[in-house]
Amino acid sequence: MMNRLILSALLLGAATAAQAQQSATPAATVIAVPPLTSPDEGTKGNQMLAVGFQISQLIETDLKQTSELMPLPSRRDDYYSYPEVTAPSLYKWRTAHAKALLMGFVRSRSDGRLTVGCYVYDVEKGRELARKGFVIGPNDWRRAAHKCSGLAYTAITGAPGIFDSRIAYVAESGIGDARSRRVAMMDSDGYGHRYLTAGDTMVLTPRISPNGSQLAYVSFAEGKPSVRLADLDTNQQRPLVAGDAITFAPRYSTDGRRIVFSMMQGANSDIYVIGATGGIPQRLTTSPGVDTDPSFSPDGSKIVFESDRSGSQQLYVMNADGTGQRRISFGGGWYASPEWSPDGGMIAFTRRGQDGRRIGVVKPDGTGERVLTSGPSDEGASWAPSSRELLFQRVAATGRTALYRITLDGSEPRPITIPQDGSDPDWSGVMD
């Protein structure tokens, strides 16, 4: 009797907790993701249906990670025919309490590649929200799934999805002077992890170009830090600027055509801009202090950077030609490593104080500052394409360095799964 009472009390407690969890995210839109269908027939048709099921399962996994969308389980017996893709029977999904529906098809092409189409419907209003079709290689079904996830996410939230994006970082192993560092890159869900440098040379701060074709990073191959550009298709490399100056802190403009970076001239570090395909670096700052970590606004008209010209590191915003420099951080402590959000509304930073280094965000006019992490050794914030999440690095008390992601809503940071220690994360935009 007693046991039973406790059990029911526990159940009640669990139910309340579940309710509380649901009410904490009232905006989560329930979306049905039945398996993609196929117009193909016979054996080919069965193969395409299998691919379609894989795609819808990955879409389910993608959307589950968001706080805005709540996918219903993708079940194989939710089969629908090809004509239904453009004329879905919404009644079924209404009774399943779905607010949105993601349907699509996979069709084989004569050249061996696949055509994938995705359609997003508003179940209640009975209208189409978005559709997209694309051709992929036979083994690229994961990208197709990420693209469909992004289509649904954007159609419902209005923000870019993070699914078809990549993360670059510095993979670290070993200790002390023998610590080896390699540039590593992976899909944002951790798939397709690979190393881009050998580990015999120290590397820092990899940055993926907006179209994903190029990587800028700092290499010590010449005995001193200098920015190199690597073509990700051919792996051809070249220095960002000619000469033997120390260069570091590269970042692409959103259109990918310019790179801002720091260059030492004597004991002075200033900010320069150069074309991503070459040219002569143009100097943007002239203060005798350390000016570094520049980051373009998404429209390319402004640059946020850090400078210790006032005696301590602070954030400044200037026009992209170097004019109109003004300080935006006044919260006390030191501010460093700013990165402008992809939607333009926020700037992420690292704040240094007595309690260590923490990640925070502030509006470009200097108002609305919020510190998001507890430190004490956090740094290197990089925005997700959605502008709703950040990646950063955290050094534990043990000295291990790991990557974390944190949403702006104030929830706890979550570790990113990588094969070893990692630092200097960079979250790319959405791949085209």
Next chain:
Amino acid sequence: MRRAILLFTAIAIASVAEAQLPFLSKRGPAQPVVQGIDALRADFAAQSGGTTVYFGNDSSILGVPARTMLTAQAAWLRRHPEVVVRVEGYGDTGDTRDHALAVGAKRAEEARAYLVLLGVPAAQVSTSSWGKERPGLGRAITVLVR
């Protein structure tokens, strides 16, 4: 008592340092001996009183001990114009990555500028920075390259 121990420790350290380099202090600059890079490095360190200068937190200002050592380094480098050195600066541990790189570079540049001021040909000295990426922060080391 505490003072006595401290003094004793200091003497012990000093004698250890001397014991490690017994013959080098006798080797004068006038001896034109063909030397390997390791012997040159040892001689440079012994004659200059060390290869490393230290800085205050977030500072690239050369203090008196640093200037004294760099003066000795400059004298040695002027006697060995064939030797090329690189001053490698380090940042501070609590700093952020790129600011630490810049601070390390600044420290190296300040040390280099002082060597050049004391008559070392500019082409003989290059600079680099390790930022906070290697153990041993807050310093600049003069490394013999060749």
